[in-house]
Amino acid sequence: MSNIAIEENNKFYVYVYLDPRKPEEYSYDNFRFEYEPFYVGKGCNNRYKWWLRNNIKWHNLHFRNKIMAIRKSKGEPIIEKVVENLSNDEASGVEMTLINGFGRRDLGTGVLCNLTAGGDGSSGRIVSEEVRRKISEGNKGKSRNVGKNHLRYGKSNTLEQKRKISEATSGEKNHNYGKPMRDESKEKMRKALCGRKLSEEHKRNIRIGIKGRIHKLGCMCCCCRNKRGEQIVSEEIRKKQSDARKRWWKQRRATTSD
DSSP: OOHHHHHHHTOEEEEEEEEEEEEEEEEETTEEEEEEEEEEEEESTTGGGGGGOSSOOOSOHHHHHHHHHHHHTTOOOEEEEEEEEEOHHHHHHHHHHHHHHHOBTTTTSSSBOOSSOSSSTTTTOOOOHHHHHHHHHHHTTSOOOSGGGSTTTTOOOOHHHHHHHHHHTSGGGSTTTTOOOOHHHHHHHHHHHTTOOOOHHHHHHHHHHHTTOOOSSOOSSGGGBOTTOOBOSOHHHHHHHHHHHHHHHHHHHHHHHO
16 A cells, blocks of 8 residues: 555544633543543544534534533633544544543533544434434435444454554643643542452452563562562662652651651
């Protein structure tokens, strides 16, 4: 395949509309926003600006009303491209992941104005019985792009696609790169995780995952020793670990004495 064909296939991106009136931390997986997200979409070229035009025919009234309310308050929606240079299938996968993660207003599961589950078509959209009847009558005798005939039926991202998505959202390419997490958000996460009990299977998977790793500060546990019991951390790491433990005990004694 030529370089031109590759560039043409990887021209898609995923974008998110944010409400500037609602500064609050929202995060899911590797994605984090400092304002409330209210729409997730995918496209290429200038698709992300399409919804800001005044002469379009709206099908999503929730989305339209949200943009109008923001403009009424003398503002404009914040638009962030969260992932770029993807194929259509990869962009569809990211879009569906974000919609599922942040939830939809029409389903009562989240904050997004999206009416579908994402990807191609109108998968997941809720319509009235009257609309269903009209669609059914209009589709009689036609081949339908649903179920096993749907474009993404039974599909999942390959390891290569997952790797590309990971690379596109890691480090400086991540839209949250360099943005410190607010103390309020940290406290919410702490409360959400406080008292959480892990299943035995989860604990076992963690043990398997860290087996043989060297911790950042180093430690004296079996993870930092080889099979012969020899220490595999450097003197510098051992010193950092020792200093960290001393600081921790000093702070604890000071707190206890108070």
